[in-house]
Amino acid sequence: xxxxxxxxxxxxxFLLANIELSHKKIKMLLKYQNILVNQKVITQYNxxxxxxxxxxxxxxxxxxxxxxxxxxxxxxxxxxxxxxAGLLTISSPKEKEKTLYHMVLEYVKQGNKTNKxxxxxxxxxxxxxxxxFAKNEKVKTSYQTNWxxxxxxxxxxxxxxxxxxxxxATLKSYLEENEEGYVYSSKNGKLAITHYQVKxxxxxxxLLDIDIKTGRKNQIRVQLKEIGHPIVGDKKYGKKADRxxxxxxxxxxxxPVTHKLDMYKVNIPRKFDKFLSQ
Numbered sequence: 001x002x003x004x005x006x007x008x009x010x011x012x013x014f015l016l017a018n019i020e021l022s023h024k025k026i027k028m029l030l031k032y033q034n035i036l037v038n039q040k041v042i043t044q045y046n047x048x049x050x051x052x053x054x055x056x057x058x059x060x061x062x063x064x065x066x067x068x069x070x071x072x073x074x075x076x077x078x079x080x081x082x083x084x085a086g087l088l089t090i091s092s093p094k095e096k097e098k099t100l101y102h103m104v105l106e107y108v109k110q111g112n113k114t115n116k117x118x119x120x121x122x123x124x125x126x127x128x129x130x131x132x133f134a135k136n137e138k139v140k141t142s143y144q145t146n147w148x149x150x151x152x153x154x155x156x157x158x159x160x161x162x163x164x165x166x167x168x169a170t171l172k173s174y175l176e177e178n179e180e181g182y183v184y185s186s187k188n189g190k191l192a193i194t195h196y197q198v199k200x201x202x203x204x205x206x207l208l209d210i211d212i213k214t215g216r217k218n219q220i221r222v223q224l225k226e227i228g229h230p231i232v233g234d235k236k237y238g239k240k241a242d243r244x245x246x247x248x249x250x251x252x253x254x255x256p257v258t259h260k261l262d263m264y265k266v267n268i269p270r271k272f273d274k275f276l277s278q
Contacts, residue, residue: 032110159207
């Protein structure tokens with residue numbers, strides 16, 4: 001589609017006045033280089049237009065990965081997503097492409113083929129919830145260098161087997177990993193601290209609200225299993241189910257670039273309520 005500019009204007013107001021697309025959709029067209037002025041790609045929303053300029057809109061198709069990504073927040077430095085259960089954050093020796101990292105990389109490359117992403121933190125394959133990536137290595141380093149200091153809350157929802165005797169408690173143990181990747185308590189391990197509160201009880205199951213104070217591998221899964229209440233569907237430390245009922249639903253931290261408190265939240269998966277209502 002081509003449009004001739006009849007009076008001086010800026011690009012975004014011109015597009016809003018002439019095409020039936022939302023403000024968000026138009027900004028996406030600009031971001032992915034689908035707007036041309038006088039046959040030159042323009043991404044600047046306030047680009048000045050003069051009488052006689054020709055504005056062209058190239059056809060835009062959403063890629064498959066875009067539809068699969070649940071993006072919570074995105075700016076020039078980071079992208080924050082809600083990862084589904086069953087998807088690796090990054091590649092493993094057995095799986096290289098079916099990962100959140102690969103999907104996000106394909107997404108950012110739509111804007112520029114040279115774009116890259118960098119992992120800030122990750123979740124286990126079977127855990128759903130909030131994951132952050134950086135868009136350049138400097139930003140990644142700024143988050144990772146002081147991760148434990150800048151992070152204020154890391155909250156999870158979990159459904160566990162049985163009813164904990166203590167309705168609220170803080171679990172402390174020292175965790176170590178063997179050569180097979182199995183994590184267990186050991187005097188020589190690293191300190192892991194997990195706080196939980198029982199929010200709901202149903203038959204032989206409990207819904208817990210969890211706030212971790214450290215970020216050890218499999219921390220929540222191991223500590224709950226060791227008090228006799230493994231997470232439902234945890235095939236590594238418990239029993240199989242249709243999914244592992246563990247979801248990272250809130251992350252708040254001091255942004256190392258802006259030095260402001262950022263908070264990201266997602267809804268607890270509907271499957272959690274359905275499971276407890278059975």
